Every structure is written in C-alpha cells, then in structure tokens.
Amino acid sequence: MSDAIDVKNLTKQFGTTVAVDNISFSVQEGEIFGFLGPNGAGKTTTTRMLTGVIPAEAGTATILGYDIRREPVMAKQGFGVVPETSNAYADLTAWQNLMLMGELYGLGRARAIKRASDLLGMLGLIERKDQKVQAYSKGMKQRLILAMALLHEPELLFLDEPTSGLDVHSTRMILSLLRDLNRAGTTIFLTTHNMEEANRLCHRVGIIRNGKIVAIDAPEKLKTAIDRVHRIEVSFDRDVPGDALLRLDGVTGANRTGDKWQITAENRDTAIRSLVAFSQQNNRKIITLNTIAPSLDDAFLRLTEEAGP
Amino acid sequence: MNPAGLPEQMRRAWAIAKKDIRIYYFKGPVLIFGIFMPIFLFLAFLMGSRELPLPFLVSGLIGMTLFFTATAVSPAIFPWEGSAKTLERLASCPITIEAIVFGDMIASTLLGIGITLFTVIIGLVLGLTLLHGIILCIAIFLAAWCFSAIGMLLAVPPTNVPSNIMMLSSLIKFPLVFISGIFIPLEQMPSWGLVLAVCSPLTYFTDLIRYSFTGVHYFPVLIDLVALGVFTLVFTVITMVLHKRTISKRM
Numbered sequence: 001m002s003d004a005i006d007v008k009n010l011t012k013q014f015g016t017t018v019a020v021d022n023i024s025f026s027v028q029e030g031e032i033f034g035f036l037g038p039n040g041a042g043k044t045t046t047t048r049m050l051t052g053v054i055p056a057e058a059g060t061a062t063i064l065g066y067d068i069r070r071e072p073v074m075a076k077q078g079f080g081v082v083p084e085t086s087n088a089y090a091d092l093t094a095w096q097n098l099m100l101m102g103e104l105y106g107l108g109r110a111r112a113i114k115r116a117s118d119l120l121g122m123l124g125l126i127e128r129k130d131q132k133v134q135a136y137s138k139g140m141k142q143r144l145i146l147a148m149a150l151l152h153e154p155e156l157l158f159l160d161e162p163t164s165g166l167d168v169h170s171t172r173m174i175l176s177l178l179r180d181l182n183r184a185g186t187t188i189f190l191t192t193h194n195m196e197e198a199n200r201l202c203h204r205v206g207i208i209r210n211g212k213i214v215a216i217d218a219p220e221k222l223k224t225a226i227d228r229v230h231r232i233e234v235s236f237d238r239d240v241p242g243d244a245l246l247r248l249d250g251v252t253g254a255n256r257t258g259d260k261w262q263i264t265a266e267n268r269d270t271a272i273r274s275l276v277a278f279s280q281q282n283n284r285k286i287i288t289l290n291t292i293a294p295s296l297d298d299a300f301l302r303l304t305e306e307a308g309p
Numbered sequence: 310m311n312p313a314g315l316p317e318q319m320r321r322a323w324a325i326a327k328k329d330i331r332i333y334y335f336k337g338p339v340l341i342f343g344i345f346m347p348i349f350l351f352l353a354f355l356m357g358s359r360e361l362p363l364p365f366l367v368s369g370l371i372g373m374t375l376f377f378t379a380t381a382v383s384p385a386i387f388p389w390e391g392s393a394k395t396l397e398r399l400a401s402c403p404i405t406i407e408a409i410v411f412g413d414m415i416a417s418t419l420l421g422i423g424i425t426l427f428t429v430i431i432g433l434v435l436g437l438t439l440l441h442g443i444i445l446c447i448a449i450f451l452a453a454w455c456f457s458a459i460g461m462l463l464a465v466p467p468t469n470v471p472s473n474i475m476m477l478s479s480l481i482k483f484p485l486v487f488i489s490g491i492f493i494p495l496e497q498m499p500s501w502g503l504v505l506a507v508c509s510p511l512t513y514f515t516d517l518i519r520y521s522f523t524g525v526h527y528f529p530v531l532i533d534l535v536a537l538g539v540f541t542l543v544f545t546v547i548t549m550v551l552h553k554r555t556i557s558k559r560m
Binding site: 048051052053054055071072073074076077081083085086087088089090091092096100101103104105106148 | 310312313317318320321323324325327328331393394395397398399400401402403404405557560
C-alpha cells in the first residue's frame with residue numbers, strides 16, 4: 001500500500017516562533033489518520049501546509065504522489081478540505097457554492113449537478129439548497145462544507161476539527177459519513193481535539209506538541225505503551241486474603257476498594273491467568289474481571305506532558 | 310483534462326469571475342466608489358465649467374466612469390475574501406493564484422465595460438456623434454483591463470480590512486483623475502502637468518475617447534493604443550507576481 005501523504009522534515013516559522021519543527025510522517029492510502037495536539041501545537045499550520053494554503057520554510061510534503069509546492073494544482077485536484085472555520089460563501093446559496101466548487105475542480109455540469117443533489121440529500125440540506133448560506137446554522141454550514149469538499153469525489157480528505165461545536169445530530173451524521181467514505185477507500189487526515197472521536201475513528205494517530213511529533217501509533221498501542229504497569233479490577237463471590245493475591249505470578253500489587261480488588265501487574269496476561277487459576281484452586285467464583293486500560297486522553301496528556309520543556 | 314493546463318485554468322478563472330459578479334457587484338463600497346462617485350464628481354464639474362463643450366465633458370465622464378468602476382471591485386475582493394476566510398478555500402482548490410487574480414480582473418473589467426457603455430449611450434442621446442466606434446471599443450476594453458489590474462495592484466498590501474484598501478485606493482485614484490486630462494485639457498496643462506500626465510494610463514484612454522467622439526487628439530492614436538497596451542501588460546504581470554508573493558500572508 002503506498003502513501004497518500006508523505007511528509008519529510010517539514011518546518012514552518014512565524015517570525016521567531018517555530019510553529020512546526022522538522023516533522024516527518026506518512027499516511028497510507030485508505031487510512032484514517034488522526035492528528036492530535038494541544039492548542040497552538042502546530043496542527044492547523046501543518047494542515048495548511050499540506051493543503052497548499054501556506055508554504056513551508058523547509059522540508060517536503062508529497063500528497064497523492066505530487067509535491068504540494070512544485071505541483072500544487074495536481075495535488076489539490078485529488079483532495080478535499082474541510083477547514084476549521086466555515087468558509088462557504090455566505091452571499092451565495094448552498095447550490096451556488098457547490099456549483100462553484102464543481103467548476104473549480106473541473107467537473108462537467110451534469111456530474112456536478114448529480115453529485116450536488118446526492119450530497120445535499122445525504123446531508124439533509126436539499127430542502128434549503130436555494131437559501132443563502134448566511135441563514136444557515138453552524139451545523140448546516142459544516143455539513144455544506146463537507147459536501148463542498150466531497151463534490152469531486154476526492155481520494156484524500158483533510159478535516160480540521162470537523163465536529164467542533166456541533167450538536168449530536170450533526171456530529172453523528174458527519175462521523176458516520178466519514179466511516180462510509182473510508183470504507184469506500186477514501187484516505188482521511190483528521191485534526192481533532194476530541195480524543196473519543198479519534199479513538200473510535202482513527203487507524204493511527206500522530207501527536208504533535210510544540211511543533212514536534214511526539215508519538216505516532218495505533219490508538220490502542222499508544223494507550224498501552226504509556227503505562228508499563230497494568231491495572232486489573234477483579235471481584236470474587238467470597239472474601240479472599242490480599243497476601244494470597246500478592247503471591248500470584250505477575251501480580252505486583254493488590255489493593256482492596258469496596259468489594260473489588262485493584263491488581264497491578266507488569267504482565268497483564270500472566271496476572272489474569274494466575275487469577276483464574278487461583279479462583280479454581282480456592283473454589284472462588286470470579287464475579288467481575290476488568291482490565292483498566294488508560295484512555296487516549298491519558299495517553300495524550302502523558303505524551304504531551306512528557307515532551308514538555 | 311489537465312487541471313494545471315492553461316485552458317482548464319482559464320475555465321476556472323471564469324468561475325471565479327462569475328462568483329465575483331454574483332457577490333461583489335452590489336456591495337455598498339462598490340456602488341459608492343464605482344458609480345455614485347464619478348457621477349457626483351462629474352455633476353460638480355459640470356456646474357463649475359459651463360463654458361466647456363459637451364464632447365469634452367462627456368468624454369471626461371466616460372473616462373472617469375471606466376476608471377472608477379473598473380477599479381471599484383478589484384481592490385476589495387482579496388481583503389473581503391481574506392476576512393471571510395473564503396480565500397483560504399480558494400487557496401486549497403486546484404486553481405493557481407494567477408487564475409484567481411485573472412478571474413477577479415475579468416469581473417472588474419466587465420463591470421467597467423458595462424457601466425461605461427451606459428455612459429456612452431447617454432453621450433449619444435445628448436447628441437454626440439460617434440466618429441470612430443472601433444477605436445472606442447478597443448480603448449474601452451484595453452483601459453478596463455488596465456484599470457482592473459491597477460485595482461488588483463492596490464489590493465497587494467496583505468490587509469484583510471477592506472476599508473484600509475478602499476482608503477489607499479482613493480488616495481491614489483483621485484490624483485490620477487486630476488492629472489489625466491479629464492478636468493483640464495492636455496493642451497492647457499503646464500509642462501510639469503504633462504510630465505505627470507504621460508505617466509497615467511487614464512490620459513491615453515481619455516485622449517482616445519475624445520478622438521472617438523470629436524476626431525481631436527493630443528497624442529497620435531497609435532501611441533495612445535500602444536501606451537495603454539503596455540500599461541495593461543505591465544500592471545497585469547506585476548499584480549500577478551505580487552499577489553503570488555503576498556497571498557499566504559492573508560491566511
């Protein structure tokens with residue numbers, strides 16, 4: 001599988017501030033890649049460089065096989081962009097905005113009309129297609145922008161905080177559409193603050209802090225990588241002595257919290273096997289057994305704090 | 310289809326022009342600076358200069374109208390689009406900066422030509438005779454393009470506050486009107502005035518308009534046309550180069 005995005009040593013400076021500092025990463029075709037980071041970390045600047053809105057000071061970004069600086073038109077022809085702020089033309093209707101996009105992407109009129117009708121129908125805007133965008137709610141504007149980005153059926157979609165500040169209905173509609181698009185083969189580069197969204201949607205996430213990439217991996221791997229000590233919560237049908245649990249293979253700590261035991265272990269697999277064997281040997285039934293994995297929030301906070309000055 | 314090829318980029322520039330026509334023609338500042346301003350200037354001039362012949366006055370009105378209308382839309386488009394973030398949308402679309410600028414200039418040129426043709430009709434209704442129609446058409450087309458390039462050039466400073474650009478634009482446009490033979494015939498200008506006049510493309514356009522209606526001209530017609538053509542080419546190239554350099558500062 002080839003790379004839809006290939007970034008090498010990308011750098012951007014605003015005055016004396018280094019906004020993006022020599023970052024390198026790649027996004028494979030068909031992947032949903034989440035780009036996470038605290039405010040001011042360099043997420044939007046990176047996205048703007050990748051989409052050709054602002055130039056990089058150094059480094060290269062190859063998008064769908066085209067260098068975004070040397071062949072910007074060819075690169076841009078293959079992707080769509082949903083920026084952070086709604087930027088449809090407020091003085092035009094939704095339909096006029098879509099037809100403008102159709103012309104800017106070189107679509108034939110018949111195809112543009114068909115795609116626009118389909119997308120507006122899918123996103124629940126067809127009834128209000130002839131209304132000026134200035135009368136639209138934030139959710140409607142965001143759905144329209146998504147339609148504008150999808151009109152030419154891009155192979156790659158850049159989204160910058162696509163669900164920020166939206167109601168549940170619009171958020172679900174957009175996320176569901178993104179999943180469907182990805183299943184159909186569209187590569188997605190998603191910038192977000194929403195860890196839950198990234199966790200559910202992304203195949204891999206990259207975390208940026210102070211302009212530098214601090215981690216890139218699958219969400220589950222990132223979560224487990226940050227805690228070397230694993231936690232397991234277990235409860236039995238009858239009382240068990242704490243020192244017996246402490247003697248089990250793989251168990252490094254056992255603390256009682258209510259009717260449950262919080263077990264800490266260096267190797268989660270060994271500890272779970274020991275607990276199951278213990279329950280069988282001592283004729284105790286396991287009522288609940290949960291592995292307590294760190295959330296992506298935890299991973300994000302740990303990684304961005306560790307990388308701090 | 311080659312998206313980066315010239316024919317395709319021209320088609321996309323036309324899409325930009327259509328968008329501009331829909332959105333910006335009826336914006337307040339465009340109506341004020343492009344239509345009302347030249348009319349009021351002309352009326353004020355008419356009241357104070359009753360002894361001047363009608364052909365001279367109408368030629369001045371046509372020159373002023375084209376200059377003000379063709380420079381009314383183009384300076385404001387980039388600041389408006391920058392503040393509304395729609396410029397960022399265009400920058401991420403497969404269209405070159407040159408094609409965006411070209412599209413904006415088409416919209417500006419068409420507005421200039423449209424309103425100017427209206428003033429030409431007024432002149433004909435008032436009894437003027439059109440002696441050189443083809444020269445008039447060529448002059449209007451060349452000058453409209455030239456003035457819209459000047460308008461785009463005024464928008465080069467990367468501010469996203471339209472009023473700043475409109476102020477800068479007025480600061481440059483008004484002196485140009487006074488040195489270009491609209492209010493004072495070139496024949497009556499002092500030598501230092503003539504030196505300034507030859508630097509203004511509006512001078513050559515006004516001279517061509519007068520020639521078209523009266524047969525009288527100050528410079529040879531060919532010189533007028535060549536000068537206007539050179540100004541048009543130079544301003545078009547400079548505005549495209551400068552916008553390409555400054556556009557990322559608007560984002």
